[in-house]
Amino acid sequence: MAEAHQAVAFQFTITPEGIDLQLSYQALNQIYLSGVRSWKKRVSRIRNRVIKGVFPASPSSWLFVAIGILATMYMQSDPSMGLIAKIQQHLPLRYKHTGTVWTPHALVFSTLLWLSLILALRFCLKLLLSYHQWMFEQHGRISNTTKVWVTLVRLFSSRKPLLYSYQTSLPHLPVPPIKDTLSRYLESVRPLLTDPEFKRMTDLANHFESNLGNRLQRYLKLKALWATNYVSDWWEEYIYLRSRSPIMVNSNYYGMDFLYVTPTPVQAARAGNTITALLLYRRKVNREELKPVRRHTLLQSTVIPLCAAQCERMFNTTRTPGTETDVLQHWQDSEFVAVYHKGRFFRLWVYRAGRLLSPRELEYQIQRILDDTSPPLPGEERLGALTAGDRIPWAQMRKQYFSSGVNRRSLDAIERAAFFITLDDEEQGMRGDDPAGNLDRYAKSLLHGKCYDRWFDKSFSIVIYKNGKSGLNAEHSWADAPTVAHLWEYTLATDAFHLGYTEDGHCKGEVDRSLPHPQRLVWDIPSEVQAQVCTSLAVAQALADDVDCHVFPFREFGKGRIKKCRISPDAFIQISLQLAYYRDRGGFCLTYEASMTRLFREGRTETVRSCSNQSCAFIKALETGEVLEQCRRLFRVASEKHQNLYRMAMTGAGIDRHLFCLYVVSKYLGVESPFLKEVLSEPWRLSTSQTPVQQMELFDLKNNPDYISLGGGFGPVADDGYGVSYIIVGEDMINFHVSSKHSCSETVNKAFVAEIQQRYLSDIIIYKVEKEKVI
Incomplete structure (x- = not known):
């Protein structure tokens, strides 16, 4: 009751003596500080809009233009060639100085000139960013055109940009000739x-x-x-949002924790630091302090910006179901996260009095949830299964039973949350007597869990396991894996290297023990909804049971040894996967490799059809026992072809x-x-994707070699195919995630993985590297 009383800022009663007004100064102070935080964010957004609006110039450049015009006019010269006089005729402004009327009109002209220069600079930058021939040139053979282009790009990139500064200067995706x-x-x-x-x-x-x-x-x-991009809106709608099948396994993907290290075994502490790191990243996104992701050119000192539009819906976003199509909903801000633990849902406020709670305070709040022994309400425990099953029943249930009352308020708390957190009661990771099997179970847990203990509609859900291991499950429609991977890299590095833990594994900092308890969400789940939950759970469980996941770190060699051959590591791995498939299935298949088109505004992905005439010719030569030199030549041709296909996909x-x-x-x-x-x-029977490491500066693998990322994975695209994700870590390791379906007798993960791990890669390295010299 005391906490409920404190929640009321003021109350008044009418008595015979008059009006009795009671104020809660603590509550009013909270309101004031929250308002200050909100207004600071508004001012910051306005400031950033101005800075972005004039990029690649700066707001202060207006002053130089104005001073230059005024100085020229002071010397009795008209730099406007009569335009200032015309401005005087149409604007009734008067400012007399030594008999000359000029200052206000000169400032108007200066502003118009300044804006014109900005538009010209932006147009020039867009032309520069439309040049992609540099991608097709080789090291040491850079053309003079590209050298000039590099010089100009450096000149235009001299200012420190905000996250979205380059957006309006990025070229539009071109329509290729049919x-x-x-x-x-x-x-x-x-x-x-x-x-x-x-x-x-x-x-x-x-x-x-x-x-x-x-x-x-x-x-x-x-x-x-x-349109800004002729592909992206249709791709989002028809490939993702209009799909009526479960998004669990079929669309959502996962990301894993460190392979060898768990920073703390304390579940609440790991959750506290993880929440803090994610919210610090959100603050960087909101303030646009995050550096734009950029791609290195042949001259490593020059980088080209990539589209950052996908960052806009990273937080405070959910996918809401519809009968025909789903809708992505995004809110400007959210001061709480949604938490699930042992069948109960909670709302956890992460701000108080306008400040972000410390990691230690968040740990304290999470521990309160873990210590809460209250049972789930009827129908609450498995409610999340609605997001894991078919979309139409979930849309019908949502419209009929979650549009008003306590169900509406509780559902709002989940959907409007910054993100979703599951405090899992299991232990996961590479551990125990069966580390390989445990890694596979870890992947399946992140991909689908128990089919009801994740909220698959949220932009991403964080999973914190009982032993402190963590991971995430991401919804696919709002962004692609590199965007989420960038967030997750920052989170892991900030958690382990910057926030840190005490010697006993707890978060650092002090605790304000007067914090209100996390709010338990209340539901009134009727029997019709409970029946649909059981149906959706059965659909999701059948899908989850059918998925086979296998994760394995390949340690024989990595990109360091491959690059000594002057071969692209990605081409090397792609050809290896095709040979593994050929040996596993006895033939070739349509192969999908995801590449990005973020060199263009609002770009997402494009397909690289990795199975080419050249790669097939090499594989046939290798399998039929062609002479060594012939295999070497065919391999080099195949890898160069793959690189060319990848570049063409990236350039539209x-x-x-x-x-x-x-x-x-x-x-x-x-x-x-x-x-x-x-x-x-x-059908794409071999669907592949590389998870790039984008922020190597965050991970000092030389001094902390155990802090290796496992990357992430996804379910198979075809019922009779494989889904393969891989991440190239450092110079000496490649982590693979392979998925298939038990229901297809022709796809066996372990047999396919054995072809990758034991036979092919070692065969190719013999062909390509001899005594550590380039062939």
């Missing part, structure tokens, strides 16, 4: 088709190009002129996003294309 896309498509499927099949597909492509294709292309070019000359958008246009026009229908129904 002829080029079809030509590249036919080349990509040639090794997968017989001669009659290839001829039929060629005829379909030619018929499509000469008839419907050009019509669809015109509509797509019109959209590209009008990919295949699949263009064909996908043409297909969407055809659906809007109500016309059928046998060619597009067949192309988009082809």
Whole structure:
């Protein structure tokens, strides 16, 4: 009751003696300080808008322009060539000084000139960022054009940018010529088709190009002129939000903790530091203090910015279900997180009096939740299964039973939270007598858990295990893995190296023990909802039981030894995966590798069709016992081809996003294309993705070699295929995450992994490196 009383800022009663007014100064002080924090954020946003609006110039540059114009006019010269006089005619401003009327109009002219210069600079920067030929040049063979370009980019990048400073200067994604896309498509499927099949597909492509294709292309070019990015909005809607199947396993992905190290075994302490690190990252995003992610060019001192639009919906975001399509909802701010523990949901406020709680205070609050012995309310324990099952039943339940009352308020607390946290009652990690098996169970736990103890609709959910191990599960529609990986790298590094722990494993800092208890969320779950929870849980459980995950660190060698061959590590691994698949399944398949298109504004991903004529030729030569020199030559050709495919995908000359958008246009026009229908129904039996390490400066692997990231993974895309994620860690290690389905007898994770781990990589390294010299 005392806490409830303190929550009331003021109250009054009418008595015979008059009005009795009682004020809670503590509550009013809390309101005041929270308001101050809110206004500081508003002022910061306005300031950042001004700085971004004039980039690559600075706000102070206006002063130099104004002083220059005024100085020129003081010397009886008119730098405006009569424009100031015209401004005098239309603006009734008068300011007399020694008989001359000029100052206000000169300042107006200076401002217009300054804005014009900013637009010109921004246009020049966009032209510079539209140049991508540097990606296709080799080390030591840089053209003079690229050298000049590098000099100009350095000049324009001399100012320290904010997170979103480059956004308006990034070029728009171009629409490739339809002829080029079809030509590249036919080349990509040639090794997968017989001669009659290839001829039929060629005829379909030619018929499509000469008839419907050009019509669809015109509509797509019109959209590209009008929209910021002609792919991203349709990709988000039709690939992610309109999918009616479970997003658990099928869409969401996971990220893991350190491989060898757990910074503390105290669950509440790990949660306290993790929450603090995440909120510090959010503060950097909100203030735009985070450095824009940039890609190094051939000259390592020059970097090119990548689109940062995906950061905008990182926090305070949820995916809400609909009968036809889901919707992403984002709130400007949130001062609390949602916590799940042993079937109960809590709201944990992370700010008090306008300040972020210390890690020790957050640990204290989390420990209160862990010590809470109250039982779950009827239907509460497995409520999260609604987010794990099919989308339409969840949409119907949400609309009918969660649109008002206590259910609405509690659901709001989860959906509006900065992020979701699960305090898991299990222990995970590479531990015990079966470290390999435990890693696999760790991956499955992060991918789906118990199918009801995660809130899969949140932008991301953090999992803190009983033994202090951590991980995350991320929803895919709002952003791609590199964005979440950047957040997770910062979180792990800040937790381990900056916040730290005391000798007994607790968070550092002091505790204000007057903090109010975390708020237990209240539900009134009717029997109809409980029945649907059981149905959704059965669907999700069947999906989870069917998934087989295998995680293994490859330690024989890493990118250091591969790069001695002057071969791209990514090309090396991709060709290795194709040979592993060939040996496992006895043939080739359509192979998906995700590459990013964030060199363009609002860019997301493009597909690299890694299975090429060149890679297949090498694999066949290797398997048929061709002479060593021939295999070496074919391998180099295949790796160079892969690199070229990757560069083309990054620079907007990919295949699949263009064909996908043409297909969407055809659906809007109500016309059928046998060619597009067949192309988009082809299964990706080998779906791969690299998780890049983007902030190596945060991890000192030389002095802290055990602090190695495990990366993350995802479920298989095809029922009869493999999902492979890998992360290249340091110079001597590659971590693999492989997934498949038990229901397909032809995909066996351990057999596929054995082909990668035991046979192929060692074979190739023999071919490519001999006595540590370049061949």
